[in-house]
Amino acid sequence: MKIILAEHSGTCFGVKKALEVAERFADSNLNVYTLGPLIHNKQVVERLDKKGIRVIDTLDSIEGGTVIIRSHGVPPEIHGQAAGKVVELVDATCPFVRKIQEKVKEYYGKGYQIIIIGDAGHPEVKGVNGWCNYSAIILDKPEDAEKIGYFEKLCVVAQTTITSGLWEEMKSVLEKKGDEIKFFNTICSATSMRQQAAVELAGKVDVMLVIGGLHSSNTQKLYKLCKENCKNTYHIETADDLPLENIKGAESVGITAGASTPDWIIKEVIDKMTEMDKMKQQETNEQTSEEQMLEQAQGVEETTGSLEGNGPEEATAEGVAAEDAAVEEASAEEKPSEEETPEKDTTMKEIENTLVTVRVGKVVKGQVIQVGENDVIVNIGYKADGIIPRDELNNDPTLKPSDLVKEGEEIEVFVKKIDEKEGSVLLSKKKVDIEKAWKVLKEKHQTGEPLNVKVLEEVKGGLIAIAEGIRGFIPASHIDIGYVEVLQDFVGQELPMKVIEFNRSKGKVIFSRKALLEEQKEKKKKEILENLKAGDRIEGEVKRITDFGAFVDVGGIDGLVHISEMSWSRIDHPSEVLETGQRVEVEVLGVEPENERISLSLKKTKPHPWDNIQERYKAGDIVTGKVVRLVDFGAFVELEPGVEGLVHVSQIAYTHVEKPQDVLEEGQMVEVKVLDVKPDERRISLSIKETTEKPRREFSKEKPQAQQVHSEDHPPITIGELVGDIFKEEE
Numbered sequence: 001m002k003i004i005l006a007e008h009s010g011t012c013f014g015v016k017k018a019l020e021v022a023e024r025f026a027d028s029n030l031n032v033y034t035l036g037p038l039i040h041n042k043q044v045v046e047r048l049d050k051k052g053i054r055v056i057d058t059l060d061s062i063e064g065g066t067v068i069i070r071s072h073g074v075p076p077e078i079h080g081q082a083a084g085k086v087v088e089l090v091d092a093t094c095p096f097v098r099k100i101q102e103k104v105k106e107y108y109g110k111g112y113q114i115i116i117i118g119d120a121g122h123p124e125v126k127g128v129n130g131w132c133n134y135s136a137i138i139l140d141k142p143e144d145a146e147k148i149g150y151f152e153k154l155c156v157v158a159q160t161t162i163t164s165g166l167w168e169e170m171k172s173v174l175e176k177k178g179d180e181i182k183f184f185n186t187i188c189s190a191t192s193m194r195q196q197a198a199v200e201l202a203g204k205v206d207v208m209l210v211i212g213g214l215h216s217s218n219t220q221k222l223y224k225l226c227k228e229n230c231k232n233t234y235h236i237e238t239a240d241d242l243p244l245e246n247i248k249g250a251e252s253v254g255i256t257a258g259a260s261t262p263d264w265i266i267k268e269v270i271d272k273m274t275e276m277d278k279m280k281q282q283e284t285n286e287q288t289s290e291e292q293m294l295e296q297a298q299g300v301e302e303t304t305g306s307l308e309g310n311g312p313e314e315a316t317a318e319g320v321a322a323e324d325a326a327v328e329e330a331s332a333e334e335k336p337s338e339e340e341t342p343e344k345d346t347t348m349k350e351i352e353n354t355l356v357t358v359r360v361g362k363v364v365k366g367q368v369i370q371v372g373e374n375d376v377i378v379n380i381g382y383k384a385d386g387i388i389p390r391d392e393l394n395n396d397p398t399l400k401p402s403d404l405v406k407e408g409e410e411i412e413v414f415v416k417k418i419d420e421k422e423g424s425v426l427l428s429k430k431k432v433d434i435e436k437a438w439k440v441l442k443e444k445h446q447t448g449e450p451l452n453v454k455v456l457e458e459v460k461g462g463l464i465a466i467a468e469g470i471r472g473f474i475p476a477s478h479i480d481i482g483y484v485e486v487l488q489d490f491v492g493q494e495l496p497m498k499v500i501e502f503n504r505s506k507g508k509v510i511f512s513r514k515a516l517l518e519e520q521k522e523k524k525k526k527e528i529l530e531n532l533k534a535g536d537r538i539e540g541e542v543k544r545i546t547d548f549g550a551f552v553d554v555g556g557i558d559g560l561v562h563i564s565e566m567s568w569s570r571i572d573h574p575s576e577v578l579e580t581g582q583r584v585e586v587e588v589l590g591v592e593p594e595n596e597r598i599s600l601s602l603k604k605t606k607p608h609p610w611d612n613i614q615e616r617y618k619a620g621d622i623v624t625g626k627v628v629r630l631v632d633f634g635a636f637v638e639l640e641p642g643v644e645g646l647v648h649v650s651q652i653a654y655t656h657v658e659k660p661q662d663v664l665e666e667g668q669m670v671e672v673k674v675l676d677v678k679p680d681e682r683r684i685s686l687s688i689k690e691t692t693e694k695p696r697r698e699f700s701k702e703k704p705q706a707q708q709v710h711s712e713d714h715p716p717i718t719i720g721e722l723v724g725d726i727f728k729e730e731e
């Protein structure tokens with residue numbers, strides 16, 4: 001007979017923990033109680049009772065002592081009741097159940113109607129209901145779910161031991177029962193894994209045994225699921241209940257056990273079956289031997305009868321020899337060696353195979369089954385689940401466990417400690433990640449590739465930062481290209497940086513953002529110098545102004561706008577046109593990659609002032625301009641930026657002007673008459689004197705005292721003022 005134990009059979013993490021807590025108080029001669037049966041297993045409860053741990057139903061039934069809260073958990077008021085008595089509560093609530101209680105409390109507080117999918121009579125469900133002031137709707141059938149009303153906000157949780165099938169069915173009904181629904185699938189993974197493994201095994205064996213308390217809800221569900229897949233399924237509490245007659249003929253027997261079935265009960269069942277099988281085997285062998293002996297004897301008789309001349313002695317001798325051989329064979333079967341009992345050997349191996357062996361210092365794979373505020377529980381396939389405390393998850397204190405792992409995720413963990421007595425396994429994710437991270441950092445240091453670095457805090461001389469879970473230092477001078485006055489501004493930021501120093505043995509890592517920025521700047525500069533060409537128009541920022549021009553950053557490299565390229569009109573200083581920080585469009589005049597020089601023009605981005613000049617100035621027009629230059633042969637008058645005309649010395653006044661400086665000065669505003677416009681030659685001839693009427697006769701040989709000129713200091717001169725003397729003389 002082949003006996004196969006299903007994976008994930010027997011006590012789960014929560015039950016094991018509760019049993020261990022109880023064991024600590026066994027035979028202690030203290031008044032120790034459990035609030036309700038510790039687990040739904042009569043044999044275990046009786047055993048504990050013998051060790052002085054008794055079951056109570058309420059705290060009112062005792063005056064004082066130590067009370068163990070079982071893995072199902074309790075409503076919150078129990079803690080209050082205990083405080084009013086001389087009672088010490090030892091809380092062995094399973095962390096999975098506690099998580100449901102916390103969720104229910106949180107969402108009840110937020111105004112959600114709580115729905116618990118499960119058995120209203122089960123202590124876990126009763127306890128959870130207490131965390132929402134007993135306001136939960138408890139459902140275990142889709143038909144009942146159909147009947148509930150419609151709610152604005154619903155929060156749905158599951159009893160840890162319900163089946164995934166029921167959860168899905170209920171979910172599909174409840175999805176239509178509210179505006180905003182939060183579903184929390186709180187089925188314990190230990191339960192679902194146990195159920196799945198049992199169902200798979202039940203489909204392959206002749207007989208399936210489900211071991212567990214007759215009142216244990218999870219065992220009942222397990223039995224139901226197995227029965228659906230194997231009609232010869234039996235629910236037994238102990239080895240005494242084994243349906244031996246029904247098993248006898250089976251070639252394969254599968255075994256699973258509920259969450260509250262301790263290992264020793266499973267072992268008893270297996271031992272009894274192995275014993276039974278051994279006896280059956282022995283019976284078979286004996287029967288075979290008898291038959292063989294009989295056959296041998298018959299053979300002798302037949303031989304005796306056929307061989308004439310052979311005496312009965314000979315025949316008897318052969319018969320004895322055959323008998324001896326048969327007896328020897330039978331004796332060998334009666335004293336089987338371990339190597340000769342393959343069924344038993346296979347069974348034990350299969351049992352062992354269901355448990356993963358872990359040892360301290362080993363890296364194992366596991367599945368995250370619960371993410372709490374301060375720790376993470378991981379199923380590593382060992383008899384107990386492992387716990388990763390917060391500080392063993394990651395070095396970044398700003399991250400919560402939920403930022404780092406998700407339920408259901410497969411992760412690698414390092415086994416730090418195994419406490420067989422406590423049944424706990426201390427794991428570290430940080431250690432595995434850190435080993436990987438050191439490799440990554442080493443590679444980044446060697447290749448020069450950047451990586452994301454999170455700045456954690458400011459310290460003397462720089463900043464502490466973290467990358468890939470490894471803490472390092474950023475010297476103050478390496479956080480940026482220029483000087484940074486307030487380092488604190490970088491705290492909390494995640495920025496790409498380079499690893500500029502790496503020493504694994506000293507645990508030293510130095511990050512530099514400056515190195516990366518400089519590298520990027522150089523790269524960009526090279527790109528610009530390679531791609532930019534004369535005539536390109538680009539935007540830039542004025543970085544520096546000098547007497548001879550302005551330097552404009554055109555994307556990582558500064559180009560020069562010479563003063564002569566700033567405006568179409570004459571300027572004395574670049575600051576008349578530009579200021580530092582201003583964004584401007586410039587045109588590229590030339591690029592010298594070898595010298596890293598770019599010459600730029602600002603004025604070329606503006607229309608040329610002589611374009612369409614004839615549309616703005618025509619012969620005969622009288623306009624105002626500014627005297628910008630005085631030369632011997634006349635005065636240059638600016639009509640608009642970049643457009644200057646010449647007033648020939650002969651056109652300054654009707655009287656003789658020796659030198660233009662005698663009657664005009666630079667900066668003076670004058671009215672001029674346009675005499676001629678020659679766009680091709682960029683020449684405009686102007687006249688000051690023709691803005692006034694020509695005097696009818698000569699009145700004085702003296703040079704005029706003033707012309708028809710004006711400036712801010714010299715208001716415009718009227719014709720009367722200019723020729724007033726004439727009229728005075730005539731009068």
Ligand code: SF4
Nearest residue numbers: 012014094096160188
């Ligand atoms: S079945 Fe799951 S939830 Fe229940 S006690 Fe065991 S581990 Fe905890």
